Amino acid sequence: MRPAVLALVLLSILGCHDSDVRVIPAMVNWMEWPAQVPAKTAFPVRLRGYNASCAYTVGFVPSPKVDQSAVTFEPYFLSNGRPAVCDAIVFVVVDGKRTPVANQFAASYFDTTTMTPGLASDFPRTYEMRASAYVYNVYTATATGLPVRTFGEITVGSSANGRLNAGGFTGATRGTDGCMRLTPAGLFPGYVLENPPDTTSYWSAFVKGYLYAPAAPVCGESTVFHLLSRN
Numbered sequence: 001m002r003p004a005v006l007a008l009v010l011l012s013i014l015g016c017h018d019s020d021v022r023v024i025p026a027m028v029n030w031m032e033w034p035a036q037v038p039a040k041t042a043f044p045v046r047l048r049g050y051n052a053s054c055a056y057t058v059g060f061v062p063s064p065k066v067d068q069s070a071v072t073f074e075p076y077f078l079s080n081g082r083p084a085v086c087d088a089i090v091f092v093v094v095d096g097k098r099t100p101v102a103n104q105f106a107a108s109y110f111d112t113t114t115m116t117p118g119l120a121s122d123f124p125r126t127y128e129m130r131a132s133a134y135v136y137n138v139y140t141a142t143a144t145g146l147p148v149r150t151f152g153e154i155t156v157g158s159s160a161n162g163r164l165n166a167g168g169f170t171g172a173t174r175g176t177d178g179c180m181r182l183t184p185a186g187l188f189p190g191y192v193l194e195n196p197p198d199t200t201s202y203w204s205a206f207v208k209g210y211l212y213a214p215a216a217p218v219c220g221e222s223t224v225f226h227l228l229s230r231n
Contacts, residue, residue: 007161024052024073025146026060028131030184035210036095040093040118043154047073047131048168051108055083064115071116072148080089099227109185121156129154134169134206152208160230166191167208167223174201179219181206191225194218206229 032046057080064071119127132146139192151167170184172193183190194214209228218224 006212020080021058022055024055024077024079025164026052026056026077028073028120028149028151028168030159030165030166030170030187031073031129031131032158032164032211033071033129033154035163035165036157036159036161037119037210038159039121039156042118044113045073045076045116045129046111046113048109048111048187050185051110052077052079053108058204060110060112064114064116066117066119066200070150071119071154071184073131074146075132076149081154090197101216105206109188109194111185119154119156124155124157126153126155128152129165129167149206164211165209166211169204169206171204172196172202177219181219182225190220191223194224195227197227197230203230 027049027174028047029049031048034043038042045062045064051057055077056079057077058080061077061078062073062075064073066072129151130148131151133145133149152165154165169182170182172180172182174180174196180193180196181190182193187219191211207227207230209226211225212225213222214224
């Protein structure tokens with residue numbers, strides 16, 4: 001859908017008096033983006049996370065923002081306020097009130113790729129890639145959204161290099177074949193982790209790294225995740 005048409009649709013939704021449209025902040029659990037892009041050229045970014053729960057959504061807005069140092073996503077759902085059935089809810093605190101954000105037990109996810117405005121630079125440099133996400137293990141938010149976390153960096157250069165940076169919250173499980181796989185936000189079968197940091201069979205953490213095609217398949221996969229940091 002073209003941006004002008006999308007804007008018209010959103011304005012129509014928000015302007016309808018019969019619709020009790022409200023905004024629900026969304027948390028990004030996983031992000032993938034080009035490691036390097038040409039200056040002033042739009043580029044795709046994949047965002048994945050939990051869907052809103054206890055509400056029917058009528059839209060999802062990625063809301064990318066670019067400044068002199070970072071690209072920041074503070075996405076949100078548009079809900080018409082109709083009741084929905086749910087059992088287990090994750091809440092954030094907004095101005096002292098609890099607001100449902102995601103039902104992790106329902107394992108319902110959003111997975112979208114959005115074009116991001118080009119980054120200006122007259123010389124090679126890096127920008128941070130940020131998004132609304134979990135911070136510590138406490139679900140808190142302000143009136144404008146959730147806390148923002150840095151997922152990694154993107155380099156602005158003369159051309160693209162074909163590699164994808166990636167990062168976010170994920171679980172890592174070692175299979176009976178001895179291979180460890182990451183399954184961010186329910187992504188299945190996930191990504192083979194080519195350089196596990198230890199011999200643990202399972203762990204979960206916020207990771208940063210990149211996706212690439214190794215010279216030879218690893219655990220039968222032609223695309224693998226290379227870990228740079230885990231915390």
